[in-house]
Amino acid sequence: MSDVEPRAVSSVILKGGVGKSTISINLARQLATRHDVLFVDLDPNGHATMGLGLDEAYERDVNLGNLVLDDRDATLDDVVVETDAEFDVLPSSNTLEQVEKELTGAIQGSSRLHKHVVEPVLGDRYQYVVIDQPAYPGMLNNNGLVASRNLIVPMTPGSEAIGGFRRTVDRLVSPLREYMDVDILAIVPNRLQDRIDQQTEDRKLLENLNTQEHLAERLPNFAHITPEEFERIDSGEIDPPRPGIRERKAFTQALGENVPLLDYDPENDQLEHLEELATIVERGGVSR
Template structure:
């Protein structure tokens, strides 16, 4: 590859370690699994000890990374340690080729889902996530929260108390975001100190000068007093700039995490994270370079504990 690893900006403060983060929205097809995987990988590239947990019962990431046997293994059952409190962490944690560790999904996540309840969603934090952070084995634990409406998804939100929310264009995705915010995030107990680290407009494809779903998503988020403060710099367009864009007085930007086929190709064809995949290429396209830069910014946001203008 002809370019060096992208640095988001000079980091003067020490990173805030000891964090768990759930990457999720309660709707499928929003790109959460690939985003979670690549954020975990970029944090590792930045020198951190990282654990990535796949809590998606579909096991897409697990199987794509080559852990099909673990996914099909009925003894790989997180219910044992999370609900019944027996077994060792090492039974469920696998090293990877990329200097981060991995807890694969398995067919037994359905058992975990059936044994969790609204009264027991704190068990994932108490019996699995928190001990690993408190003994400083990991700087960051990143969770693919499982999607859809489930006890596992709610447990991942509660165990992390930090979230990054991907949201693609479209009315159904907007409804999924509203459901996530109203039913889960706004209902988190005060003692969890729950925090949205970033909202990521994801899988953007359209030219935003035109009134289409991509434009509506980006403009609505940027104009929102509630949500605009969570947008990464690569998704921000100040309210006063929209008229300038429409009148041709400024170049049309390409905000948000753009749809990039190599994000999927890296996983589906080469069974590796995006950044590791493009490192194997002789050259890097402008689109791939921007994607990597945006993923690094999301890792930087986690290090800072949220979106910041510093």
């Protein structure tokens, strides 16, 4: 695509167990069908790195710290791993917690990933950089936000869903917006599995998101339901759709085989939703 606008994007929310790594891995894979993509795993737990079968890379002596700390003694080529999934990976490391501590005392410690990794390659070596963020605030999270400034926010059904989103905005996004533009490109209801013609947790999440304008405008089309459509669903006038990214065993099975969903099950019904998410990243926002 000749008119590509290079963009870095983070998958982020201050709540665990929402499938953040799964979303970011599969987003990177969809983008990689037509672009050069770098995937950056900033989570010290390394779920994405392990899910891609890069266990040895997680244990290596050379890692992100060698690129961003004061005694930088490595190049990106020393750390990045090529994968069969068609995108490159800057893996997590068993030393990332120590790297985070050292970033705390570093000059401009929150901008090191941007300055030394993302800025030099974005638009040149890679058209897109996808960052998997930790589920807690800190210097690694700050680095991902500063480097990307474009966010994908996964949310799962449950009483803490909206609370996790608000914490993310209040503790991460709003403070950063005092210094730079930060865009939430999409809010992604994830791991949905229940009917929405009944008062299930799925229904509550979707109604919550779709009835607040500032949230609804960031919902992909696969999760957008108007009040009129809810009324028609409740009256039985239309069959209830299956919005959001749905719970599928294939997601877990794919990572068990160390590949994204596209490579494990190329006919899976959720790939069209992941493709829309990739298009949102390319466009820089949701389009109705």
